[in-house]
Amino acid sequence: MKEKNPWHTPVTIIITVIGVIAIVALVTVAVLQNRPVPQKYKYGIVLDAGSSHTALYIYQWRAEKDNNTGRVEQTHSCKVKGKGISSYASEPWRAGESLTLCMQEAEKRVPHKRHHETPLYLGATAGMRLLNMENSSASDRVFQAVERALQKFPFSYQGARILSGQEEGAFGWVTVNYLDDRLTQGLETTGALDLGGASTQISFVSDNYDGSESPSNSVTFRLYGNDYNLYTHSFLCYGKDQVLRMALAQQTQSGPGAILDPCFHPGYMETKNYSVLYDSPCVSDRKPQGAPSIFNHTGNGNFRQCQEVVKRVFNFSSCKYSRCSFNGVFQPLLQGPFGAFSAYYFVMNFLNLTDTSIPLESVMEKLTRYCATPWEKIKLQHPNVKLNYLAEYCFSGTYILTLLTEGYNFTSESYSSIKFIKKINGSDAGWTLGYMLNLTNMIPAEAPDSPPLPHAGYVSIVTIIAFLLFVLVILSLRPLWPRCSKQPHII
Ligand SMILES: Nc1ncnc2c1ncn2[C@@H]1O[C@H](COP(=O)(O)OP(=O)(O)O)[C@@H](O)[C@H]1O
Numbered sequence: 001m002k003e004k005n006p007w008h009t010p011v012t013i014i015i016t017v018i019g020v021i022a023i024v025a026l027v028t029v030a031v032l033q034n035r036p037v038p039q040k041y042k043y044g045i046v047l048d049a050g051s052s053h054t055a056l057y058i059y060q061w062r063a064e065k066d067n068n069t070g071r072v073e074q075t076h077s078c079k080v081k082g083k084g085i086s087s088y089a090s091e092p093w094r095a096g097e098s099l100t101l102c103m104q105e106a107e108k109r110v111p112h113k114r115h116h117e118t119p120l121y122l123g124a125t126a127g128m129r130l131l132n133m134e135n136s137s138a139s140d141r142v143f144q145a146v147e148r149a150l151q152k153f154p155f156s157y158q159g160a161r162i163l164s165g166q167e168e169g170a171f172g173w174v175t176v177n178y179l180d181d182r183l184t185q186g187l188e189t190t191g192a193l194d195l196g197g198a199s200t201q202i203s204f205v206s207d208n209y210d211g212s213e214s215p216s217n218s219v220t221f222r223l224y225g226n227d228y229n230l231y232t233h234s235f236l237c238y239g240k241d242q243v244l245r246m247a248l249a250q251q252t253q254s255g256p257g258a259i260l261d262p263c264f265h266p267g268y269m270e271t272k273n274y275s276v277l278y279d280s281p282c283v284s285d286r287k288p289q290g291a292p293s294i295f296n297h298t299g300n301g302n303f304r305q306c307q308e309v310v311k312r313v314f315n316f317s318s319c320k321y322s323r324c325s326f327n328g329v330f331q332p333l334l335q336g337p338f339g340a341f342s343a344y345y346f347v348m349n350f351l352n353l354t355d356t357s358i359p360l361e362s363v364m365e366k367l368t369r370y371c372a373t374p375w376e377k378i379k380l381q382h383p384n385v386k387l388n389y390l391a392e393y394c395f396s397g398t399y400i401l402t403l404l405t406e407g408y409n410f411t412s413e414s415y416s417s418i419k420f421i422k423k424i425n426g427s428d429a430g431w432t433l434g435y436m437l438n439l440t441n442m443i444p445a446e447a448p449d450s451p452p453l454p455h456a457g458y459v460s461i462v463t464i465i466a467f468l469l470f471v472l473v474i475l476s477l478r479p480l481w482p483r484c485s486k487q488p489h490i491i
């Protein structure tokens with residue numbers, strides 16, 4: 001007679017139920033206890049007080065990752081109305097006042113409870129460098145006014161200062177390579193070309209440059225466990241607004257009263273003021289004695305002649321190093337890809353010339369045609385572009401090509417390794433992000449420890465272990481299983 005094993009049904013059922021409860025409990029605990037903290041962001045604000053205008057940038061990053069792998073990204077930017085802070089030298093309070101609207105916008109954009117811990121920096125570049133050279137007490141007064149205005153806001157104000165040319169170049173390079181994720185991965189880096197209104201920077205890593213030939217052009221970094229020996233140079237007065245002044249100043253010397261300028265379109269004619277033109281340390285020593293107070297600025301739109309005018313602002317006569325760019329400044333062999341931003345981008349984008357796969361010769365032909373186009377036609381073609389920008393694109397385009405090829409020695413071949421960029425992965429290219437990353441110690445010198453197991457991975461592993469444990473328990477109870485089908489129990 002077959003008899004039922006007393007263990008059979010109840011024991012297996014109990015074990016099964018306990019096993020299932022154990023798995024559910026384990027997985028629940030894993031999911032709940034190891035759940036990532038709800039995303040909390042931290043913020044940082046940087047004001048870029050450039051020579052032509054000021055812009056405010058807000059950056060954010062995940063609070064729990066700020067020391068190593070967290071990505072910092074730009075969430076907002078605000079363009080301050082009016083000119084750069086250096087233009088308020090004679091009425092400094094207005095420099096402070098000009099920042100109010102953008103600062104109020106920042107107050108709204110950064111969550112209220114983060115305000116007091118959000119660092120706020122202001123960095124000034126070549127406009128303030130020039131003002132400081134010309135009249136240091138006026139530049140101090142501008143900073144005082146700016147400081148007073150910024151301290152009224154609830155952020156953690158960290159100071160306003162003039163960046164050195166090396167800092168401006170190096171932080172631009174850090175930004176570009178950080179946003180491209182080239183630093184954590186130890187990839188070949190991208191050089192940085194920044195064109196402003198009053199200065200221009202070039203920064204790149206060159207294998208045959210160890211910093212010894214011209215130490216003032218060398219910046220070393222240790223980032224994520226890699227050493228970088230960066231070449232960087234900032235040319236004061238070689239931003240496009242100051243170069244335009246130098247080019248005009250040079251042309252007025254051939255005879256006061258009128259300038260026939262190949263860098264401006266045929267039909268362009270404006271009456272300009274000498275004292276405004278010469279109101280800058282970049283040209284003040286060239287002011288002609290006893291010149292009339294105004295001059296007629298007329299265009300004749302000729303790219304080749306414009307290039308000759310622009311070439312004359314560079315000095316190629318002496319170089320005490322193994323190689324130089326211009327004005328006797330050392331520059332090692334160009335190396336790697338380059339990102340060109342700020343005014344490089346604005347100008348080349350306007351001219352539809354950001355595509356560097358177009359051969360340099362064709363780029364020059366296009367610019368030749370553009371410069372020769374009558375001013376009236378240009379105005380009709382671009383009714384929405386500000387006239388002062390519009391009038392200068394022929395000059396600026398010519399300056400950019402001349403600076404790159406004659407100044408920095410880019411060839412037809414290496415020109416194609418330049419990318420004209422505005423943003424990388426949503427953040428503007430420029431020195432501000434690199435500046436903030438540096439001041440908040442957000443880029444570690446050493447590579448971070450290997451990242452902990454991600455949440456999903458942790459949950460999966462616990463589930464698998466629980467399941468295996470369950471199978472093991474079931475198997476260990478196997479001797480108690482009924483063998484009813486094969487060997488009937490006989491008592
Ligand atoms: N849309 C635009 N078209 C042409 N040029 C522009 C445009 N927007 C800004 N710029 C120019 O970009 C340059 C920005 O320089 P800026 O950062 O103010 O000076 P710096 O870096 O020398 O202190 C200025 O020459 C300004 O005129």
Ligand SMILES: [Ca+2]
Nearest residue numbers: 050125196342
């Ligand atoms: Ca700038």
